[in-house]
Amino acid sequence: MFTGLSSTRQPEVPARSLRRAIVLGGSVAGLLAARVLADHADEVVVVERDEVGEDDAGGRRGVPQQFQVHTLLPAGRAQIERWFPGFTGEAVDRGAVLSLSHQVQAWADDVAAVQAPNVVLLSESRTFLETLLRRRTLALGNVHQVNGVAEGLRYRDGRVTAVRVGGRDLSADFVVDAMGRASRLSDWLHDDGWDRPELERMRIDVNYATAYFRRAEQDPPTGAAISRFSPHYRKRTQAALTAVEDMQWMLMLTTYGADRPAPDLDDFRARCADLPGLFQDIARQEPVSEVRTYHQADARRRHFDRANRLPARLAAVGDAVASFNPVYGQGMSSAALHASCLSEYLCAGPDLDRPATGFFRSQKVVVDAAWDLSTSGDAQRTETTRPPFPVRLQRALVNQVITASTVDLRIATKFNDVAFMLAHPSTLATPSVLLRSLLVNLRHRRSRRAVPEPAAVEPVPVP
Ligand SMILES: Cc1cc2nc3c(=O)[nH]c(=O)nc-3n(C[C@H](O)[C@H](O)[C@H](O)COP(=O)(O)OP(=O)(O)OC[C@H]3O[C@@H](n4cnc5c(N)ncnc54)[C@H](O)[C@@H]3O)c2cc1C
Structure with missing residues (x-):
């Protein structure tokens, strides 16, 4: 089933069956869902709380993680390319960096690792990626974005009929929640007498510190690098480096627990002294940003697939469904695969007056794959009792x-x-x-x- 969901073939899209679809949240997951819905609805409205222009997604409140390193995994790139052919080329033309395996270096416990040929990474900042996705999505003709706060849903005969936005009801034939990990959809459902999807959490306590540095070379021999440590290795600070747009390097340090990097260049450089020379060299370059830190306490997922009573014509995607330990870089690629699940569901001609069980079932396959991989790594670091x-x-x-x-x-x-x-x-x-x-x-x-x-x-x- 996973293989089918991660297909990059263009779907066979039936005639449009929806008049208006509404996506709540206009970030990576919401924009990709809007792209898919544009095949099935006469009009797609993206409701976004932050005022984000077509050419500027930076400095907004709704995405506090925006300044940290965001790696787009090959699956995410393949899916984005499926929905927006030519996306990679356009990103590179605008300054993103495509690194092939010989341009990527990795160390595990200070030992250099081999790089397999399937390592192909498109590096850019998250803001850059989101801006490009927004531009492509809004260029579709039947998608537009409104600035407003989604406050709740309206229902009739067991299905969602409208979204409450800024005190007004906006009618909808289909609604997708893409409001991120802090989405209030579960509370709305509970308050309105539906099932609250079960919330599963795993404590991770991961700390990030990211700084941007000037990049001198247009095509550096190494475009991306990583240094990781096993849980019991004597060193603690792991690092990732990527060349990004605007001739910059993005250098990120991660730690766990109470050992939190300070938002301070001296502390940042001191931590780099423990890393392979490449990281130290970059950290000595001219900084073009302050050091920005971020802490994420838990990984979480909401089990829509297990809820018995959900209204029809409602789906959820992206971090609103599952938000992982970010060091695994799965979030945006999962969001892209969720969009593909939505496409598969809508193309199959489901009975839209029944809950979107088929969608949540296939989305679970994607969430399980990412969740199992990342939480099993985290469990080995955090668990206090011997597992069976x-x-x-x-x-x-x-x-x-x-x-x-x-x-x-x-x-x-x-x-x-x-x-x-x-x-x-x-x-x-x-x-x-x-x-x-x-x-x-x-x-x-x-x-x-x-x-x-x-x-x-x-x-x-x-x-
Ligand atoms: C530190 C960090 C590093 C990460 N690194 C990576 C990485 O390397 N690779 C990767 O793939 N992923 C990474 N991620 C995950 C990635 O950021 C998310 O998975 C990705 O942004 C998709 O999120 P989303 O669109 O579901 O939600 P978000 O990006 O959180 O967006 C939610 C949107 O909903 C809007 N919104 C919220 N409430 C409302 C409302 N009531 N009404 C209207 N709009 C609303 C917000 O303004 C926002 O625009 C990282 C995350 C963190 C925290």
């Missing part, structure tokens, strides 16, 4: 694969496909992948090359 044997066995095997992926191209390619959300995690659980991983790790330990111990390596982040 089957969980320990499964983790031990996954850790073998992750360790082998730092030294073996074939395993790295397989693992990247999963980490990049191009393939389902179950594709790693095959005898050939597991056996090869075990043999590779055994050989490398024997050959006394400095590779990290399998059980210790954390399945993290992408640059």
